[in-house]
Amino acid sequence: MSLPENFCSAPFIQLQTSKDNRCGVCPYTPNRWQVQGTIADKWKSKELESLRKSFIENKQDPQCRRCWKEEEAGKKSLRLRLSEHKGSKNTDEIFEKYIEPFDIPTGRIWLMPCCGSRDEHIEAAPMVAEMAKKHHFNFSPRLHLLVWDMALKV
Numbered sequence: 001m002s003l004p005e006n007f008c009s010a011p012f013i014q015l016q017t018s019k020d021n022r023c024g025v026c027p028y029t030p031n032r033w034q035v036q037g038t039i040a041d042k043w044k045s046k047e048l049e050s051l052r053k054s055f056i057e058n059k060q061d062p063q064c065r066r067c068w069k070e071e072e073a074g075k076k077s078l079r080l081r082l083s084e085h086k087g088s089k090n091t092d093e094i095f096e097k098y099i100e101p102f103d104i105p106t107g108r109i110w111l112m113p114c115c116g117s118r119d120e121h122i123e124a125a126p127m128v129a130e131m132a133k134k135h136h137f138n139f140s141p142r143l144h145l146l147v148w149d150m151a152l153k154v
């Protein structure tokens with residue numbers, strides 16, 4: 001099964017929030033929407049659902065104009081770069097830049113394979129599990145992929 005041509009994975013896999021209840025899904029949509037409530041409320045908000053629906057229906061959502069303009073100009077947009085991302089094997093750099101400076105306990109960090117199908121999950125999981133073991137992080141599979149593969153498109 002192939003994804004729609006204009007699909008972007010961002011609203012399905014990530015969420016950015018701020019102290020004043022604003023949220024977005026990528027660096028091109030920071031603080032885009034004002035949504036009250038918990039992170040779960042933001043994740044399930046009509047704003048994010050609308051964006052997800054656009055991508056599932058292969059529409060070029062106008063909120064993503066920066067990506068569409070980059071692509072029109074022949075550049076590799078953030079959307080296209082996200083679709084190519086297969087995860088980083090360099091956990092040492094992540095550790096030094098994003099974990100040690102903030103003194104985050106390793107037991108509060110969870111790693112999940114970055115993948116979009118059961119086959120990709122089977123391929124990526126051992127490497128991610130080894131990273132988790134190396135740094136004493138937690139490891140979680142993407143259960144929806146293992147159980148339903150791509151049937152739910154999440």
Ligand code: SF4
Pocket residue numbers: 008009010011025026027028029063064065066067078079082
């Ligand atoms: S298409 Fe671009 S702007 Fe829209 S969510 Fe994806 S990465 Fe962000």
